Amino acid sequence: MVQLILAGMLVVAFVGLALIVVRVIQLPSLRSLEVDVARLAATRAAGVALTARHELATLVDLIMRQAIGLTGAEGGAVCLYEHNMLNLVASHGLSPETNVEPITTSEGVAGQAAALQRTISLPDYALWSDHRGIDPSSMPIHATIAVPMIFSEEVVGVVVVFEVKTGRHYTDSEVAALELLAPQAAIAIVNARVFNDFQAAKATLTTQVEELTMLQRVDQELSATLNLDSVLTLTVDWALRRTGARAGTISITTMDGAALVPFTRLGYPSGAIPYTAENPAPLTWGIAGRAARTRQVELVSDVSKDADYVPVLPGVRAQIAVPMEVQRKLLGVLVLESDRAETFNVENLDFISRLSARAAIALDNARLYRESERLADDMAALYAAGRAISSTLDREELISRAAQSMATLLDVSSALIAEYRPDQDEAIVLGVYRLGTAPNASETLPPVGTTWKLTAFPALRETLTRQQTRALSASEDALSDQDRRWLEDLGVMALALVPLTVQPQTLGVLLALESRRERLFTRDDLLLCESLAGQVAVALRQARLYDEVRELESLKSEMIRMASHDLRGPLGNLMGYLEVLVNQLGPTLNTAQHGYVENIRYATRAMKALIDDLLSLEKIESEHSMKGETFDLAALTVEVVETQQASAGLKSQSLSLEPTAGSLKAVGNVTQMRQAMTNLVYNAIKYTPNGGRIVVRVHDGDHRLQFEVEDNGYGIPLDRQARLFQRFYRAKQPGTEDIPGTGLGLSLVKTVVTRHGGDVWVRSGDGAGSIFGFWLPKPISDSS
Numbered sequence: 047m048v049q050l051i052l053a054g055m056l057v058v059a060f061v062g063l064a065l066i067v068v069r070v071i072q073l074p075s076l077r078s079l080e081v082d083v084a085r086l087a088a089t090r091a092a093g094v095a096l097t098a099r100h101e102l103a104t105l106v107d108l109i110m111r112q113a114i115g116l117t118g119a120e121g122g123a124v125c126l127y128e129h130n131m132l133n134l135v136a137s138h139g140l141s142p143e144t145n146v147e148p149i150t151t152s153e154g155v156a157g158q159a160a161a162l163q164r165t166i167s168l169p170d171y172a173l174w175s176d177h178r179g180i181d182p183s184s185m186p187i188h189a190t191i192a193v194p195m196i197f198s199e200e201v202v203g204v205v206v207v208f209e210v211k212t213g214r215h216y217t218d219s220e221v222a223a224l225e226l227l228a229p230q231a232a233i234a235i236v237n238a239r240v241f242n243d244f245q246a247a248k249a250t251l252t253t254q255v256e257e258l259t260m261l262q263r264v265d266q267e268l269s270a271t272l273n274l275d276s277v278l279t280l281t282v283d284w285a286l287r288r289t290g291a292r293a294g295t296i297s298i299t300t301m302d303g304a305a306l307v308p309f310t311r312l313g314y315p316s317g318a319i320p321y322t323a324e325n326p327a328p329l330t331w332g333i334a335g336r337a338a339r340t341r342q343v344e345l346v347s348d349v350s351k352d353a354d355y356v357p358v359l360p361g362v363r364a365q366i367a368v369p370m371e372v373q374r375k376l377l378g379v380l381v382l383e384s385d386r387a388e389t390f391n392v393e394n395l396d397f398i399s400r401l402s403a404r405a406a407i408a409l410d411n412a413r414l415y416r417e418s419e420r421l422a423d424d425m426a427a428l429y430a431a432g433r434a435i436s437s438t439l440d441r442e443e444l445i446s447r448a449a450q451s452m453a454t455l456l457d458v459s460s461a462l463i464a465e466y467r468p469d470q471d472e473a474i475v476l477g478v479y480r481l482g483t484a485p486n487a488s489e490t491l492p493p494v495g496t497t498w499k500l501t502a503f504p505a506l507r508e509t510l511t512r513q514q515t516r517a518l519s520a521s522e523d524a525l526s527d528q529d530r531r532w533l534e535d536l537g538v539m540a541l542a543l544v545p546l547t548v549q550p551q552t553l554g555v556l557l558a559l560e561s562r563r564e565r566l567f568t569r570d571d572l573l574l575c576e577s578l579a580g581q582v583a584v585a586l587r588q589a590r591l592y593d594e595v596r597e598l599e600s601l602k603s604e605m606i607r608m609a610s611h612d613l614r615g616p617l618g619n620l621m622g623y624l625e626v627l628v629n630q631l632g633p634t635l636n637t638a639q640h641g642y643v644e645n646i647r648y649a650t651r652a653m654k655a656l657i658d659d660l661l662s663l664e665k666i667e668s669e670h671s672m673k674g675e676t677f678d679l680a681a682l683t684v685e686v687v688e689t690q691q692a693s694a695g696l697k698s699q700s701l702s703l704e705p706t707a708g709s710l711k712a713v714g715n716v717t718q719m720r721q722a723m724t725n726l727v728y729n730a731i732k733y734t735p736n737g738g739r740i741v742v743r744v745h746d747g748d749h750r751l752q753f754e755v756e757d758n759g760y761g762i763p764l765d766r767q768a769r770l771f772q773r774f775y776r777a778k779q780p781g782t783e784d785i786p787g788t789g790l791g792l793s794l795v796k797t798v799v800t801r802h803g804g805d806v807w808v809r810s811g812d813g814a815g816s817i818f819g820f821w822l823p824k825p826i827s828d829s830s
């Protein structure tokens with residue numbers, strides 16, 4: 047295009063030259079010939095000079111001055127044709143009152159030249175305009191030439207020269223010089239316009255490409271990294287480069303969304319921004335705070351007129367604050383500051399908004415990632431704490447583990463457990479734990495056993511009586527005087543109180559104490575405490591129940607032992623004297639009296655059986671160490687079966703022993719084993735009707751010795767089998783209700799067998815007979 051225009055200029059110059067040569071040939075005077083040749087050379091030089099100008103304002107000024115120079119005129123003007131109007135863009139020598147309003151093409155001499163597309167040369171403009179009904183005083187000039195500047199049949203503008211004084215006339219050669227200049231000027235103007243348009247287009251394109259590159263880099267960075275620092279630094283850096291601003295920050299909203307923490311800072315001297323993570327900026331702070339509150343981009347071109355502006359850097363004129371949101375959730379604010387009022391405009395606002403929208407995604411991703419990591423950590427810690435707590439039934443141990451878990455889980459300097467005594471309206475410290483990393487924490491922890499009268503501790507009382515989790519902070523204005531004193535006494539700055547409840551009871555309270563720094567316990571922190579407290583409360587209750595059961599057990603054993611011993615003597619007397627009486631009175635007793643005597647005998651025997659069973663069970667259970675003698679289980683089985691043959695005979699039952707191959711060596715207490723085996727065989731006889739069949743087996747398994755007794759008696763329904771080996775349990779069912787017993791026999795079997803390292807089993811069904819058995823481990827040495 048530019049080459050085309052230059053070629054055009056050459057052609058026009060050539061044609062112009064030819065024209066002047068023709069006119070020169072017609073002129074007679076040698077003197078004027080010289081002047082014309084000089085003018086010709088000047089015109090050519092002027093045309094060349096025009097092509098070097100691209101800036102439109104300079105160019106039209108140059109055209110005007112060249113026109114004046116070529117014609118020796120007093121004044122000149124250039125009008126450019128734009129939007130159907132001729133605009134005066136350069137002038138010289140016009141009086142100040144001249145009307146320079148844009149004119150339509152047909153008006154005035156310039157308008158005429160443009161409309162007719164030819165040179166108009168007037169001896170006197172004043173006369174001419176008066177003639178045409180135009181007020182001559184609006185343009186007080188006389189001799190005038192107006193030459194249209196035409197390019198490609200289009201009028202680009204008009205170049206005018208004029209005389210302010212009367213009496214001067216322009217020569218043909220002067221008109222010709224102007225006519226030669228005009229097309230070159232037209233080409234130079236078009237050229238400059240094209241050049242300027244091209245430059246503008248290039249600039250726009252460059253910016254767009256630059257913006258796209260930046261945004262693409264942000265996108266790449268976003269998908270490639272969770273490194274918030276690098277993404278946000280890039281964002282501020284690009285925003286500064288794009289706008290030419292001096293300094294910029296991105297602040298991130300705090301967890302509760304109530305404040306802003308400066309995260310990335312570029313262009314600020316260190317310490318210039320007075321806020322930090324520990325001391326975040328409130329949303330009332332500066333234009334950034336306003337953007338956060340209104341969720342609008344705040345573009346302030348003159349900060350001195352903005353009441354919210356807080357000066358951080360000297361000499362700042364303009365500021366822009368862009369809220370960064372994802373799904374209407376405010377994540378941060380981008381702030382840019384500049385020394386120039388016009389730095390932030392509509393064009394770069396669009397870019398900054400798009401840039402910050404992308405950075406907001408990075409913020410959101412990082413937040414989600416942090417949150418999921420934190421949740422996973424919390425869950426793992428809670429799980430570990432839960433396991434530690436539930437794996438002990440020892441109360442002391444449990445309390446110490448619970449306090450330790452609480453301190454670790456919340457990362458507080460220490461934790462404390464206190465028991466609630468509602469009757470006394472007080473709490474007693476059961477255990478305290480100080481985190482290993484906070485050995486120098488300044489708190490004064492109360493010793494175990496300290497009693498807190500609840501009247502003096504309102505927050506503690508509220509937690510215990512209302513079962514409400516609470517957080518206290520020394521910086522809280524609403525803190526009661528008593529609670530404030532409590533925090534001071536403990537030497538802590540923040541405290542969380544979590545009730546230990548197993549509905550409907552409140553067992554106590556778990557305290558998290560922080561003395562190293564100010565701390566606001568978040569909702570999440572408190573939820574975590576509550577989960578832990580739930581587990582601690584259940585474990586505490588279990589430990590308490592376990593202690594109670596243990597206490598009851600030993601009390602019961604003691605009672606049984608005492609009662610049995612105390613009963614055995616009188617009962618022996620009773621039975622002895624009964625027999626003496628029966629012997630002496632026997633012949634005199636009638637049938638009914640014989641019945642009474644039998645009843646007494648039956649009852650006393652039952653009492654004796656109960657006492658014997660109780661005592662032998664107690665004896666076995668209280669024997670803590672077990673004597674380990676080696677015995678032959680096969681031989682012991684033969685002995686037991688032998689001694690029970692008589693009982694079986696009384697019920698016409700067949701009691702047999704399946705043959706075994708040789709001896710079966712076992713280690714343990716023979717007396718106890720004999721008792722256990724006898725119980726099983728005797729039960730089979732008892733719970734099998736007359737004429738039944740009982741088989742006893744003992745054999746050598748791979749690693750075990752097995753003993754079992756099978757009968758074809760009453761059997762036991764499945765639903766009554768679970769508790770068979772518990773003390774005093776009797777599975778009464780049709781047929782067995784009247785069979786005497788204590789419900790202690792099987793319990794003794796189980797105690798003995800488990801003490802020998804084995805276990806018991808039963809297979810039975812209602813009316814289907816039963817198999818009771820047990821296994822014992824084989825002795826390790828020379829078992830062959």
Ligand code: ADP
Pocket residue numbers: 725729730731733734757759760761762770775776777778782786787788789790791792793815816818
């Ligand atoms: P008991 O003194 O009542 O026999 P045990 O502890 O020896 O006490 O037995 C518990 C219960 O188990 C018995 O009351 C009986 O209901 C059931 N039982 C035990 N052995 C047998 C068996 N061989 N056949 C059927 N029921 C049995």
